[in-house]
Amino acid sequence: METENKILKYIHLQMNETEKQAFEQELNNNPELKAEVDFWLNYVLAEKLYGKDGFKQKIEQSTDILKKNNVFKKAEKEYQKQRKFRWLKISIAACISLMCFFYFWKIYLPKEKQKQIAQKTLEEQKPANFFESSLEFVDQIQGFTNIENQKDIQKLILSGQCDSLKTIMSENSAAEGILFFYYTGCGYMENESLSLQKLAGLANSENSNLRLYSRYYLALFYLIQEENEDQAFTYLREIAKQNDILELQNAAQEVLGSLEKI
Amino acid sequence: MKTEEDQIFFENLQRADSKTLQEFMESKAQKVVNHVLKNSGRVEDAQELLSDCLLELLKRINLPKFVFEGKPELDAYFMRIITNRWRDVLRKKGKTYTVPMEIKKMDTFDTENIFEMAELKELWEKVIQESMKELSTICQICIKAKYFFAWSYEKIFQTYQDEKLNKVELVKSRLQDCKKQFRQKVENHPLYKKIKKDGN
Numbered sequence: 001m002e003t004e005n006k007i008l009k010y011i012h013l014q015m016n017e018t019e020k021q022a023f024e025q026e027l028n029n030n031p032e033l034k035a036e037v038d039f040w041l042n043y044v045l046a047e048k049l050y051g052k053d054g055f056k057q058k059i060e061q062s063t064d065i066l067k068k069n070n071v072f073k074k075a076e077k078e079y080q081k082q083r084k085f086r087w088l089k090i091s092i093a094a095c096i097s098l099m100c101f102f103y104f105w106k107i108y109l110p111k112e113k114q115k116q117i118a119q120k121t122l123e124e125q126k127p128a129n130f131f132e133s134s135l136e137f138v139d140q141i142q143g144f145t146n147i148e149n150q151k152d153i154q155k156l157i158l159s160g161q162c163d164s165l166k167t168i169m170s171e172n173s174a175a176e177g178i179l180f181f182y183y184t185g186c187g188y189m190e191n192e193s194l195s196l197q198k199l200a201g202l203a204n205s206e207n208s209n210l211r212l213y214s215r216y217y218l219a220l221f222y223l224i225q226e227e228n229e230d231q232a233f234t235y236l237r238e239i240a241k242q243n244d245i246l247e248l249q250n251a252a253q254e255v256l257g258s259l260e261k262i
Numbered sequence: 263m264k265t266e267e268d269q270i271f272f273e274n275l276q277r278a279d280s281k282t283l284q285e286f287m288e289s290k291a292q293k294v295v296n297h298v299l300k301n302s303g304r305v306e307d308a309q310e311l312l313s314d315c316l317l318e319l320l321k322r323i324n325l326p327k328f329v330f331e332g333k334p335e336l337d338a339y340f341m342r343i344i345t346n347r348w349r350d351v352l353r354k355k356g357k358t359y360t361v362p363m364e365i366k367k368m369d370t371f372d373t374e375n376i377f378e379m380a381e382l383k384e385l386w387e388k389v390i391q392e393s394m395k396e397l398s399t400i401c402q403i404c405i406k407a408k409y410f411f412a413w414s415y416e417k418i419f420q421t422y423q424d425e426k427l428n429k430v431e432l433v434k435s436r437l438q439d440c441k442k443q444f445r446q447k448v449e450n451h452p453l454y455k456k457i458k459k460d461g462n
Contacts (some may be wrong), residue, residue, distance in 0.1 A: 008412045010326055013276075020326060039445065040409050043394075045321060046387035047410045048278075055278040055320045059313050062284040067309070071288055075295035076305045082296075 003033070011041045111226060117258045118223035121251070196221060203235075212239055216248055220255070233259075264332040272330045276323050287312060290337075294344055301348060311351070315343045385457050393447035401440035408437055 009015050010023050027034045049055045066072060199221070202214035215235040222232035239252035264272075274282035290312060298308040319340050322328055330336065394402060403422055407413045413421075415437075419430045448454060 008409070011409070012412045013324070013326055014412075015326070024327075039448070041325070042386055043390050043405075044410055045324060046390040047406070048324060049317060049321060050387055050391060051410075056317055058278045058280055058283055059287075059316050059320075062280065062287050063309060063313050065284055066287055066291060071291050072295060072305050072309055075292045075308075076299065078292060079296050079299050 007033075007037055007040060010037060011044050114229075114259055115224055115226065117255060118220045121220060121255050208244060212242065212245055212248055215239060216252060219252075223259075264330060268333040269330070271333060272323070272336065275320070275336075278320055283316070287316060290340065290344075293341065297344060298348060301352060303348070303352075307348075307351075311344060311348055315340065315347050318343055318347070385453050389448055389451045389453050389457065393444060393451055396447050397440065397443060400436065401443060404433065404437045404440050405444060 006015075006023055010020070015023060027037060047054065196218070199214045199218045202210055203218055205211045205214065216239050219232040219235040219239075222228045233256075236252045236256050239248055240256055242249060271282065275286060291308075294312045294315075295305060295308045298311060299305070303311075322343075323330070323336075394405070397405070400422075404418060407418045407421070408415075415430050415433045418437075419433045
């Protein structure tokens with residue numbers, strides 16, 4: 001009788017944890033008792049699941065209610081909506097990636113290269129110090145035959161007396177232009193905005209040498225700063241075509257050649 | 263960690279309370295439909311799968327060895343039954359199956375073939391029910407009262423007092439006799455040997 005009660009309590013889930021463990025231990029040691037328990041457990045489960053008003057019937061009733069409330073159809077619509085939006089999300093992500101790739105490949109990279117070439121050219125042409133660049137200037141200034149006191153200027157430059165140079169040059173408008181060009185263009189932009197302003201002023205000078213030099217440096221600085229690029233290319237092409245200053249013509253052609261490779 | 267609310271929910275589910283069943287099915291419908299539609303199925307398959315797996319879950323949670331740890335664990339357990347069952351259905355149909363990430367993560371400890379187990383259990387339940395029907399009405403009453411409703415002998419006697427059960431002692435001896443008959447009927451059932459063979 002005791003065993004019978006234990007079996008009933010066990011199969012009806014009425015044992016506490018300690019009782020259950022003890023009984024399961026007993027079941028492990030007694031195969032006959034285990035077979036008996038399994039048999040009645042299966043009977044109870046079969047009744048619960050498939051008997052009159054069993055679980056199966058209840059589930060069927062609940063399923064009918066869900067069907068009636070269109071729960072499954074709503075779930076299907078929701079799924080399709082999710083799928084639709086998933087593709088939309090994937091498409092948007094793909095478009096953004098393509099745009100980023102396009103920007104990087106077609107706009108960012110060429111601009112970076114263009115900037116690097118202009119910077120490199122300027123670096124190569126940058127005078128090591130003020131005096132060396134002054135020597136170059138002496139050669140250049142020889143081209144400007146209409147400048148008065150030309151020899152005095154050359155001497156002052158060669159001796160590095162630039163402050164005195166300023167005073168002399170201020171008396172001659174063309175020479176003043178060359179001085180500005182020298183300090184701002186060849187002086188390599190220590191005050192960029194002022195230099196650009198001065199160079200831009202000289203870019204339309206009547207003096208062709210002055211105009212070409214200022215346009216050349218202006219073009220390089222425009223390329224580095226990524227602004228007025230069309231203007232920069234126009235200047236470079238113009239310089240590359242002229243035959244007056246060969247050195248400048250070669251430099252412009254080299255820069256243009258490098259930029260066209262991009 | 264199970265809360266008191268979880269425990270109440272579990273007990274209601276264990277005895278298949280209609281409202282709890284319906285709420286549970288409603289809460290799982292979307293997940294099951296998503297899973298089935300994503301894996302070469304139709305909405306009708308999802309309905310059937312949900313019912314079958316819920317029955318399987320009820321069966322399992324009514325076994326003494328089942329330990330309820332909390333509602334989230336039960337939800338995960340149910341989804342595992344769903345995915346395993348659907349995988350087996352597809353395998354039988356020869357279709358491919360994608361295991362969802364969250365299932366992959368938790369499917370590390372249970373590799374039991376639920377589908378075949380369920381088939382075996384259904385056969386077993388059929389044997390028991392059919393054998394029961396072959397018993398006399400009085401035996402069916404006694405067995406059902408004692409083993410299904412866990413009534414005492416006194417209660418059976420008081421409820422079904424008739425000429426054949428007019429003493430408590432008679433109920434006891436009748437029940438012993440019915441139990442023997444029932445087990446014999448089960449063991450002689452044509453499907454019983456198949457179950458024993460497959461079970462082993």
